[in-house]
Amino acid sequence: MSRAYFAAFHAAQALLLTEGQRAETHRGLVTLFGLLLVKPGKIGIRFGRFLANLKDDREAGDYEAFSFVDEGKARLALDEARAFLTEARRYLAALPGTARS
Numbered sequence: 001m002s003r004a005y006f007a008a009f010h011a012a013q014a015l016l017l018t019e020g021q022r023a024e025t026h027r028g029l030v031t032l033f034g035l036l037l038v039k040p041g042k043i044g045i046r047f048g049r050f051l052a053n054l055k056d057d058r059e060a061g062d063y064e065a066f067s068f069v070d071e072g073k074a075r076l077a078l079d080e081a082r083a084f085l086t087e088a089r090r091y092l093a094a095l096p097g098t099a100r101s
Contacts, residue, residue, distance in 0.1 A: 001069055004081035005058035008051055011088035015043070018095060026055055047087050050080040 009026070012033050018024055019036045025031035025055060030052050038048040057077055060067045 001054075001061045001074065001077050003055045003060050004077040005054040008054050008084040011085050012051055013072055015088055015091060018092070026059075030055055042089060043087060047084055053077075054084075077087050 009029060012023060012029055015037055016029070016032055017072060021032055021036060023032050030048070033043075033051055034048045037043055054077060057069070057073070066081040
């Protein structure tokens with residue numbers, strides 16, 4: 001869960017940099033991502049949900065005394081992280097002046 005979240009976390013930070021912003025906290029990352037990328041329609045709303053879900057799951061796994069992650073939940077987290085990274089790559093590749101590969 002942690003690795004899935006941090007993959008999305010770093011991608012989201014990269015996307016925020018395109019807006020001249022950088023989040024200082026994990027909650028701030030989710031908030032800024034929503035305000036600067038999801039709300040104006042630059043990134044689909046589902047990616048904001050994915051980021052929030054991954055953050056919450058990571059925090060539960062890292063900080064709750066009794067946290068359990070079954071295979072289905074782990075697979076869902078991996079699927080959401082993969083989709084998030086794919087969308088981040090698409091967004092970055094479409095920016096003006098970005099080399100497309």
